[in-house]
Amino acid sequence: MGKKLLDTSPTERADAAANRQRILAAAEQLFAEQGPQITMSDLAAAAGVGRGTLYRRYPDVASVAIALLDVHEQALQQQLLAGPPPLGPGATPRERLAAFYEAMVDLLERHLPLALGAELGSTRFTTGAYGFWRAFIASQVRDAGLRDDTLPDVLLAPLAPEVYQYQRHERGRSVSEVKAALERLAVVLPN
Amino acid sequence: MGKKLLDTSPTERADAAANRQRILAAAEQLFAEQGPQITMSDLAAAAGVGRGTLYRRYPDVASVAIALLDVHEQALQQQLLAGPPPLGPGATPRERLAAFYEAMVDLLERHLPLALGAELGSTRFTTGAYGFWRAFIASQVRDAGLRDDTLPDVLLAPLAPEVYQYQRHERGRSVSEVKAALERLAVVLPN
DNA sequence: AGGCAACTGGACACGATGTCCACTTATTCG
DNA sequence: CGAATAAGTGGACATCGTGTCCAGTTGCCT
Numbered sequence: 025m026g027k028k029l030l031d032t033s034p035t036e037r038a039d040a041a042a043n044r045q046r047i048l049a050a051a052e053q054l055f056a057e058q059g060p061q062i063t064m065s066d067l068a069a070a071a072g073v074g075r076g077t078l079y080r081r082y083p084d085v086a087s088v089a090i091a092l093l094d095v096h097e098q099a100l101q102q103q104l105l106a107g108p109p110p111l112g113p114g115a116t117p118r119e120r121l122a123a124f125y126e127a128m129v130d131l132l133e134r135h136l137p138l139a140l141g142a143e144l145g146s147t148r149f150t151t152g153a154y155g156f157w158r159a160f161i162a163s164q165v166r167d168a169g170l171r172d173d174t175l176p177d178v179l180l181a182p183l184a185p186e187v188y189q190y191q192r193h194e195r196g197r198s199v200s201e202v203k204a205a206l207e208r209l210a211v212v213l214p215n
Numbered sequence: 216m217g218k219k220l221l222d223t224s225p226t227e228r229a230d231a232a233a234n235r236q237r238i239l240a241a242a243e244q245l246f247a248e249q250g251p252q253i254t255m256s257d258l259a260a261a262a263g264v265g266r267g268t269l270y271r272r273y274p275d276v277a278s279v280a281i282a283l284l285d286v287h288e289q290a291l292q293q294q295l296l297a298g299p300p301p302l303g304p305g306a307t308p309r310e311r312l313a314a315f316y317e318a319m320v321d322l323l324e325r326h327l328p329l330a331l332g333a334e335l336g337s338t339r340f341t342t343g344a345y346g347f348w349r350a351f352i353a354s355q356v357r358d359a360g361l362r363d364d365t366l367p368d369v370l371l372a373p374l375a376p377e378v379y380q381y382q383r384h385e386r387g388r389s390v391s392e393v394k395a396a397l398e399r400l401a402v403v404l405p406n
Numbered sequence: 407a408g409g410c411a412a413c414t415g416g417a418c419a420c421g422a423t424g425t426c427c428a429c430t431t432a433t434t435c436g
Numbered sequence: 437c438g439a440a441t442a443a444g445t446g447g448a449c450a451t452c453g454t455g456t457c458c459a460g461t462t463g464c465c466t
Contacts, residue, residue, distance in 0.1 A: 037412060037463055063453060074415030079455065149381045174388050174396035177381065182372035190340045190368065197365050205365035208403050228432055228443060254422060265446030270424065 044081060047071040051088045052138075060089070060141035089141035090151060096135055097153045100127055104160050117164035118213040121179070124160065125206040132188045133199055139185035148184065157183075168213040175212070182206060235272060238262045242279045243329075251280070251332035280332035281342060287326055288344045291318055295351050308355035309404040312370070315351065316397040323379045324390055330376035339375070348374075359404040366403070373397060 036044070050071035054062045062085060068078040082088045100111075109115035110123040132139055148154060161176040181187075183206075191197045227235075241262035245253045253276060259269040273279045291302075300306035301314040323330055339345060352367040372378075374397075382388045 035412095035464095039463065040413060043414085064455085065453070068415090075455085076415055076457080077413075080413075083455090146377060148377070149385060172396055172399070174382060174386075174392045175399060177378065177386070178373040178396045178400065181375060181378045182369040184372060184375065184378075186337060186339070187368065187372045187375075191365060194340060195365075195368070201365045205363055205369045208363070208366060209369065209400070211403055212399050226433095226443095230432065231444060234444085255424085256422070259446090266424085267426085267446050268444075271444075274424090 043071070043073050043077060047073065047078060047081070047088070048092060052092055055089065055092070055137040055141050059137050060085075060144065062141070084145070086142055086144045086147050089138050089144075090147070090153075093135060093138050093142050094153070096131060097156075100131060101153075101156055103127070116215060117168040118210045118215055121161065121164050121213055122207045122210040124157075125183070125210070126203050128157075128183050129188070129199060129203050129206065132183070132185060133192075136185065136189060136192075140189060143185060154180070164213060168215075170213070179209060179212070182209070234262070234264050234268060238264065238269060238272070238279070239283060243283055246280065246283070246328040246332050250328050251276075251335065253332070275336070277333055277335045277338050280329050280335075281338070281344075284326060284329050284333050285344070287322060288347075291322060292344075292347055294318070307406060308359040309401045309406055312352065312355050312404055313398045313401040315348075316374070316401070317394050319348075319374050320379070320390060320394050320397065323374070323376060324383075327376065327380060327383075331380060334376060345371070355404060359406075361404070370400060370403070373400070 047067065051062075051067055054067060054070050064078055064085060065075060067085065067088065068075045071078070082091070103111045104120075104124065106112055110119040111127060115123070142151070157180055158176045161179050162173070165172060165175050188202065191202050192199070238258065242253075242258055245258060245261050255269055255276060256266060258276065258279065259266045262269070273282070294302045295311075295315065297303055301310040302318060306314070333342070348371055349367045352370050353364070356363060356366050379393065382393050383390070
């Protein structure tokens with residue numbers, strides 16, 4: 025007997041699993057092609073499934089984007105937890121923060137449409153990923169000898185996808201310029 | 216003969232001016248009561264005018280919020296340009312930046328629903344006000360001896376209304392905690 | 407093989423948007 | 437003062453996206 029452990033797929037039927045793949049594949053392409061302004065109807069049509077089928081799994085476009093981003097974010101999270109310095113443990117808090125900024129910029133640069141799509145409707149802070157980033161920064165703040173629970177959110181704010189998009193494509197800044205500006209922030213952590 | 220100088224009101228008719236006031240008054244109240252999620256229909260109904268009348272002046276809710284915010288923002292802008300230190304000229308860049316953060320937090324605290332309403336649809340960066348804030352910070356960055364055109368946008372990011380709302384009402388931080396965290400950022404400017 | 411439950415797709419009702427235009431009103435000018 | 441005219445008004449309309457719902461289908465297990 026199949027036990028129900030996850031609400032998403034305790035024992036997902038074969039056709040259902042196939043449809044999930046088609047949805048995710050279509051979403052990846054749609055996001056890349058036309059940016060974050062895609063609708064559930066678009067997505068259903070592109071995936072070749074009915075709207076009801078799509079809604080069965082994902083309540084809105086943001087959820088789909090989050091699911092796609094998740095894969096890429098987990099790689100970075102692993103690096104932070106157990107990778108080599110300066111991302112992983114071993115470097116000073118300031119160095120780790122700077123390395124984190126650089127890695128996040130790389131991630132944003134590669135997946136900007138997804139990142140933008142993931143926060144349609146102020147989902148930004150409720151994402152599991154956001155909590156992870158904050159926990160990481162909070163840990164660096166503490167290791168640096170500071171006692172400030174609010175600072176992590178402040179230090180994360182410049183990584184908002186909209187800010188990054190604005191800097192890159194509205195203001196025309198280069199990737200390394202953005203990185204340089206962000207890494208300046210790392211000096212708020214005493215050495 | 217009346218010359219057409221402004222697209223909004225070269226020679227605004229008396230009844231039109233009255234309606235504009237009713238719209239702005241109704242908007243101020245609606246934003247305060249039910250947050251930023253008000254619709255053009257709501258607003259028209261609350262102001263006691265038809266939808267067509269409302270659309271004649273404001274293309275969307277964000278525009279109305281921006282118009283309302285503008286009044287309050289101009290006061291701060293005046294202080295930055297010609298007020299007494301530490302906001303106005305005379306203090307060190309670092310001090311002025313810190314004072315700016317504090318003043319902006321006060322403004323956000325007082326008008327958060329408006330600030331949230333003003334950026335429905337990523338209008339954030341295209342506002343005239345945003346340009347002013349950036350120019351101010353850019354000037355402080357320069358006066359501190361740095362040459363970094365990207366830093367101002369980074370330093371402004373934590374002032375995004377959504378970030379402030381999250382810190383205050385989701386995370387339960389106090390006004391002074393937020394101020395303290397922000398003022399820590401000022402150390403990126405050398406003294 | 408057969409029955410059940412998961413799954414599917416599209417129709418539906420709803421709410422918001424932005425436009426359009428016939429009508430009304432303020433203002434100007436003879 | 438009383439047309440004439442342009443500015444202003446309000447609500448109907450068409451459109452679009454959303455989210456729900458359910459009758460019919462299909463995979464899977466025994």
